[in-house]
Amino acid sequence: MSEHSGDALHSGGFTTPAAAAAVVAPKSRAGRNLPAALAVGLGLGLSLIAILLFVPKVFIAVAAAGVGVATWEVAKRLREADVMVPRIPLIVGGQAVFWLGWPFGASGVAGAFAATTLICMVWRLFDHGLQQAPRNFLRDTAITVFTLAWIPLLASFATLLLLEPDGNLRVLTFMILVVCSDVGGYVAGVLFGRHPMVPSISPKKSWEGFCGSLVFAVIGGLLTVTLLLQANSMIGIVLGVGLVVVATLGDLIESQVKRELGIKDMGTLLPGHGGIMDRLDSMLPSAFVSWLVLSTLI
Structure with a gap:
């Protein structure tokens, strides 16, 4: 998820509904x-x-449910913008x-990707x-x-x-590092953020926040790879x-998609986060890079 998920969003290249109403709740500076x-x-x-430590195979079912909901959220938003993605084969094929x-x-x-x-x-x-x-x-x-590549394939x-x-x-390990990146970016962005990274896409994402993400994730990487993976x-x-790098890019990709659709969040299922897809935006490319790095180097 983005270090600053409350970006001001504007309509892009689609016919879209009005931007989502502001949430009436206490908010942080981010x-x-x-x-x-x-x-x-x-x-x-x-x-x-707890699932990964005690019943790791259950993680597949939990993650599959998240992928299904995220795909449905994105398909719903696209169809609201008159982009008629075929929801049934997209969601069922995504599960495959x-x-x-x-x-x-x-x-x-x-x-499964080719067939879908x-x-x-x-x-x-x-x-x-x-x-x-x-x-x-x-x-x-x-x-x-x-959408099929963005969500089910990367997941x-x-x-x-x-x-x-x-x-x-x-x-x-990969989930801890994504959280470290998110937390480091959030803390550094709120405390020190002065220089926008890509203001045309995500106005509140700053270079200071990016540096905070790097510091937290490198420390987290050193600890998890040496202690957990030996x-x-x-x-x-x-x-x-x-x-x-890829978590930040994943965050920016979803921000641009939401900007073009004229929406704030993909969904409302998770209070304080938005939808499932708003939580997975940085996780999806990180799963691929984690598999690539760990499979190659360990």
Whole structure:
């Protein structure tokens, strides 16, 4: 999730509903309902830690549920903006992309992604019947494939990471580092933020916050990689820096999507955070980079 999730949003290239009404709740300088955000974040974090330590395979089901809700949130927002993504094959196929990594590894993920892409194309081609040509077919199918890659495909690397030796500890490591990045960016941004990083996309994200993310994530990487994974400390530095970069980019990507749709949050399920997708924006690319770094270097 972004270090500052309360960006001022404007309409972009789609016909959109009015921007979401402001939440009537105490907010921090960064735009969050801080007590609610802390309570929800702490509850989710402790629950996931317990699952990963004691029943790690249950994490797949929990993560799959999150992926399904996040995909539904994004599809709903897109359809509100008259982007007619085929929701049923997108959500069902997204679950196949995520789950098939468990028995079949990367081959299962790739096969499910290709099959779902084809089904979504055909579904959109004929969703108005055989006698009427679809409107905006190219735009809608391109955005559908983007959504499929953005959420289920990137999330599937968490499953692949879990299946490796000490996989539960690897997943826990990457999640801790994303939290370190988020917390470091939030603290440094609120206390010292003066220089906007990309004001045209996320006005409240600052370079000072980015530096705070780097400091927290590198320290977190050193500790988790050496203590949890019993690996070389340099891997922790590489992983920490890499996750800060991709988590920040993931945050900016979702901010731009929301800006173009003219909305503040993808959903309202998590008080103080927005929707599930608002919580996963930085986690998704981080899952891929964590799998790549840890599979290669350990």
